[in-house]
Amino acid sequence: MTTIAIPPGMPQYDDVPRYDVARVRADFPILDREVNGHRLVYLDSANTSHKPRQVLDVLAEHYARHNANVSRSVHTLGTEATEAYEGARAKVAAFINAPSPDEVVFTKNSTEAINIVAYAFSNASLRPDADPRFRLGPGDEVVISEMEHHSNIVPWQLLCERTGATLRWFPVTDQGRLDESGLDDLVTERTKIVSLVHTSNILGTVNATSRITRRVREVGALLLLDCSQSVPHLPMDVVDYDADFIVFTGHKMCAPTGIGVLWGRSELLAAMPPVFGGGSMIETVAMSGSTFAAPPARFEAGTPPIAEAVALGAAVDYLTGVGMRAIQWHEKELTAYALDALATVPGLRIFGPTVPVGRGGTISFALGDVHPHDVGQVLDSLGVQVRVGHHCARPVCTRFGVPATTRASFYLYTTTEEIDALVAGLEQVRKVFS
């Protein structure tokens, strides 16, 4: 083996932060269980991640000790709950390097976060006095891509139907990369918003956004990045990415379901009309009309998922403790290992980048002409949990001419032994369906 010397002053391999995967795994109680008589091999973290004891404890502790409604009580419990809820907001803001916690809107999930932005456009379009950046009509354009999750397609389709705007999209290359070749024709002065997935939930592709961001700024449009598959897996810095909005969801990053995040530049959130009306989002209410609270409260009508938000804060603490750079590197090594290992399986075809560069630890594939449902079923009989289907990204399946794929996805607790179990399981699939 040739040793390649990295010039002094450059980052050395030894500088890569690492952690003890076995110790991390010990934090996740579910990883101890068996499935169908086999050790659980969980390769479906892109679907939802598992939760460490540290998060589960905070969730239980909140209900056991601090349960009360937020932002309206003078009593002690209410104060504790409010402090915990707002503390979680501050933790999330720091985690993505948001300039202010007030830029973090808690939502139910990424889907709701995207819908809030889409409906803010919709509502602004009905009001002549609304900020022109959010007003849409015939002749205006919304740009997405062919590799979006349905949650970043359907809200914009519906918005365009309501407003008469036109929906356009970036295509995907044969290698599963975003095709930016038509960027200047696609993103133009007519574009009001570009809403783009940062890491594809089906192809694993991590999109390079800088060219697109530059173009978006040139034409004066807005940029939303769907970071549902990024924030759990790599260090996210909203200032560095120069986005206008990002969305992500807690349950994919060691937190409970029911809590997600819309981050937006404060000046943009302030310019957006409300979407859901109700308690907590108002300034004053009279029978003749109401005025609205400043963000983030403006977008958090009703009692929010308090304990879930607090647990998201705990998840952020947990991930920060392990280190996002270290998690990113761990997954990069796993991905390289898995791409090599899967290449040894006869008849296996990967959809998406086949090199561990510009991609995350989510790998979709076909095994000959065995239907993914059947692949998943045989793997499940061996304790290996993968996702099968169109992964809520049906246009990607159509793009690659398949109705569905099998997808293995990794996280901070995934091991190379689990990838070996997947490869061995695929041999079993081949035997059953040979």
Added chain:
Amino acid sequence: MQLDQLYQEIILDHYKHPHGRGLRDAEGGANTAEAHHVNPTCGDEVTVRVATDGSVLTDISYDGMGCSISQASASVLHELLSGRRAGEAFEVHEAFVELMSGRGQVTPDEDVLGDGVAFAGVARYPARVKCALLPWMAFKDAAARAGVGVSPEVKA
């Protein structure tokens, strides 16, 4: 889990060597209608076409793409119901739906269900019941459109 309970040889045989696959035009005088069903969770699709002279289902043809369970089920559907009188066909339909809704607690009657009994194991896997029922639900719609009687309402 006993994988071979789910993937019985009969099912794999029907999957690898489907019977009566391909949509066919009706022979002289018969009325035809078809229905296209999809399983939105996995993208499986099947089109079932029923040809009938008003009392006999002269042909049941189909096309589709999907997993072994859904495609084998379409093959069995064709074999069991083609050429049967509508009333009999709906009895078989009802028996198959009952079997699939039984969570593995229903003992199938081979005289009624033929190769369909192989799907008894599938009924234990809630995630796969819809796969097995997909062509049968499409058949029910196609038959109704072709103007032949509809079996009692079933719960998938």
